[in-house]
Amino acid sequence: MRYARYSGGVKNEVGHEIADALAILLRRTTRTQLHKQLTEGMGEGVDEQTYPVLSELARTGPRSAADLAPDVGIDRSGVTRRASRLEAAGLIRREADPTDRRAHLLVLTDQGRLAVEELRTRLAAHITTSLSTWPPNEAETFAHHLGRFTSEGPFT
């Protein structure tokens, strides 16, 4: 436990610093404001509500709606309904789980995969622009840290 002795001191400061920044970030993007802006003008079926489902599905591969629900942060029934919209738009399809005939797996269609890539590029472009004044190495370490924070962080 090499860093344990810092827990009460500097670490707490850092915690507050991150907390404040994160609070602002989340407030600004809460209520899918960012998602709405991001999905503006995308085709049928992609909006601020279906986007998180689509995006999470792309990240993890085919999953059931029930599995997806906690990661999206809404009830299972909500995921089902959003999935129906995405299905109607041809972005995903429901596939029978070969190992369990009750289960419906949600899987991206080619069109869905394309949409996800477009959205990802949009967001990246948005971010890249705002990083244009950063020293590249700092941007890189920040990206690395943010990735670690997200995967190991308190919001897994």
Add this chain to the structure above:
Amino acid sequence: MRYARYSGGVKNEVGHEIADALAILLRRTTRTQLHKQLTEGMGEGVDEQTYPVLSELARTGPRSAADLAPDVGIDRSGVTRRASRLEAAGLIRREADPTDRRAHLLVLTDQGRLAVEELRTRLAAHITTSLSTWPPNEAETFAHHLGRFTSEGPFT
């Protein structure tokens, strides 16, 4: 423009890296899932909806509901209604703007200030825990970077 030449190369990679991490982070915290968890067991009036209003108000000082609205990401009328709840709980009060008698400024009460501090500490503790395995200097630079990203970033 010292870093301009990187815009198309490494920078784009970094943009994607941040985009992916951020997308996950936002998805996980979308629909106020974090806010709900954070406000669990707080007193009357503080919930996942009123929290952003309260928090933003604490950050910027007394403001009108209309000013607050874009930062919270909802309509002006929504802020008014949430503010009414907070007022009923004694966490904020409406004060007549001395320079304009139409305007109602929202200002935190002492009790409100206390609630905000508690929430801030909760979030910080949450984060600090997950940073316990990080080298302190990396945590510090990450905090610094995140702060800069939030204040200069694409979501201002």
Add this chain to the structure above:
DNA sequence: AGAATAGCGTGCGTAGCGCACGCTTCTGCT
């Protein structure tokens, strides 16, 4: 002074949420 504008709160229609129900399929126990 009078007309247009800005700021606030509220009524209204709408949309999405969570809960619970019914149906099908699977599993574990006797």
Add this chain to the structure above:
DNA sequence: AGCAGAAGCGTGCGCTACGCACGCTATTCT
């Protein structure tokens, strides 16, 4: 082997909160 309970899915229902638009008061501009 068969039956009871559980698991998984989609959908109906009541509710809440949202955004828009309206009315009212105060302000600004000509």
